[in-house]
Ligand SMILES: *[C@@H]1O[C@H](CO)[C@@H](O)[C@H](O)[C@H]1NC(C)=O
Ligand SMILES: *[C@@H]1O[C@H](CO)[C@@H](O)[C@H](O)[C@H]1NC(C)=O
């Protein structure tokens with residue numbers, strides 16, 4: 332028979348592991364087949380253990396002298412920052428936990444660039460749902476170094492330390508994982524972005540997908556970010572995915588401690604009629620806040636201004652100017668019309684207004700063509716995130732609109748390819764010089780064009796012509812048939828609104 336003292340010792344030794352509620356493990360988003368962020372940044376690795384224990388992390392591989400790192404477990408958490416590692420692998424990452432004498436081995440780990448992909452349903456839209464899905468899925472196995480991870484759909488009232496669930500653990504791509512349940516896994520925009528990027532960078536790319544259909548930007552924003560835009564964090568009575576911060580808490584906050592290269596985002600539809608007029612604050616504000624938080628969480632390894640790419644809204648309703656899409660497109664750029672700009676540094680945007688899809692089996696709000704938006708995002712990433720000098724990633728943008736005697740001249744910042752069709756440009760003719768309502772705007776025709784400019788006809792206007800706008804409707808163009816593109820025809824001019832001056836144009840003639 333055990334003496335009482337002995338039995339309580341046995342019990343407490345047994346209970347120490349359980350009573351802390353923690354078992355020895357890596358956090359949810361470290362696993363075999365993962366990509367860790369490559370040099371020059373250092374990758375952060377962390378997990379859970381028994382307070383007081385030591386965790387010995389070791390990294391080994393055929394061309395590597397084994398590296399070891401010792402991490403004490405403090406408050407149930409251990410954490411270490413690896414030395415900077417060049418792209419490549421495979422490596423084996425082992426964590427050994429002293430008090431239980433147990434090890435966890437992660438195999439086939441590569442170093443590369445990690446991109447986070449987030450947003451609503453157009454980001455959740457899977458590879459199985461895109462146009463040419465069969466070809467895209469068949470190609471999956473040719474890209475074993477583009478690896479995927481996906482957080483499960485979870486929401487929380489408070490900030491979580493680790494993900495509450497994992498939808499796809501780190502994996503090499505397979506048709507089954509990429510084209511799983513509709514809107515469940517894996518994101519087509521995320522995957523195609525990673526695959527196209529891999530073809531250019533030629534080293535491993537890790538894709539971390541964390542998105543949820545039908546969700547507003549407020550759900551993905553911290554209370555601190557919302558407050559800066561004058562939004563109160565909602566007092567949650569009936570919590571749902573529209574509640575402020577619930578997805579930030581459960582699907583972004585847990586990821587902050589991993590080192591990442593950048594993020595891409597496809598969201599905004601849910602804000603077309605929800606805090607729409609605040610989106611020019613909430614969206615840039617969320618980007619700032621994520622940047623600060625990822626930088627802090629990784630102890631400075633993720634850049635404070637990490638590159639952030641996004642898709643400008645496509646189209647939804649053919650003839651409903653009140654669906655809010657035109658305003659959100661503008662607000663996505665902090666009302667500049669283009670990015671990067673002074674408010675949104677180190678960002679890039681894929682314009683999508685010219686790839687509408689009225690017949691999409693998933694509804695017109697979900698265009699089937701994700702290849703074009705991913706391609707445009709990759710141009711942005713190459714130019715902005717990777718500093719490639721020769722990559723054009725922005726369509727033409729006007730520098731001036733000048734009112735002359737017979738024409739309004741619009742000068743663009745690059746050479747253009749123009750088609751002279753009516754109905755895309757409008758001018759504001761108004762007594763009070765305000766152009767706030769649609770009845771102040773009159774369509775005008777393009778009468779001719781040159782290398783980097785167009786002439787618009789001047790319609791009768793008894794008052795003043797004060798502004799011009801372009802593609803200012805929910806569904807302005809047919810597929811890839813807007814009137815103004817870059818000279819090579821690849822990139823559309825985004826929608827804009829611009830004041831008209833009387834100054835002689837400086838950059839034409
Ligand atoms: C720890 O585990 C190893 C491998 O299972 C074993 O060889 C060793 O004896 C153990 N050490 C202790 C202190 O239990
Ligand atoms: C789909 O495949 C067809 C035939 O190969 C090709 O012409 C088309 O460009 C593809 N569409 C996209 C969006 O990739």
Ligand SMILES: *[C@@H]1O[C@H](CO)[C@@H](O)[C@H](O)[C@H]1NC(C)=O
Nearest residue numbers: 608609610611612662665666
């Ligand atoms: C955002 O847009 C609203 C509505 O158009 C406007 O009133 C406000 O001044 C804009 N705010 C910023 C910060 O640009």
Ligand SMILES: *[C@@H]1O[C@H](CO)[C@@H](O)[C@H](O)[C@H]1NC(C)=O
Nearest residue numbers: 377408410587588627628629
């Ligand atoms: C992750 O980063 C946050 C923010 O800096 C910090 O509060 C938290 O303790 C970190 N978590 C881990 C597990 O290191």
Ligand SMILES: *[C@@H]1O[C@H](CO)[C@@H](O)[C@H](O)[C@H]1NC(C)=O
Nearest residue numbers: 713717718719720721722723
């Ligand atoms: C950029 O393009 C120019 C002109 O086409 C070429 O001379 C130059 O080598 C290119 N630079 C890079 C880095 O590709």
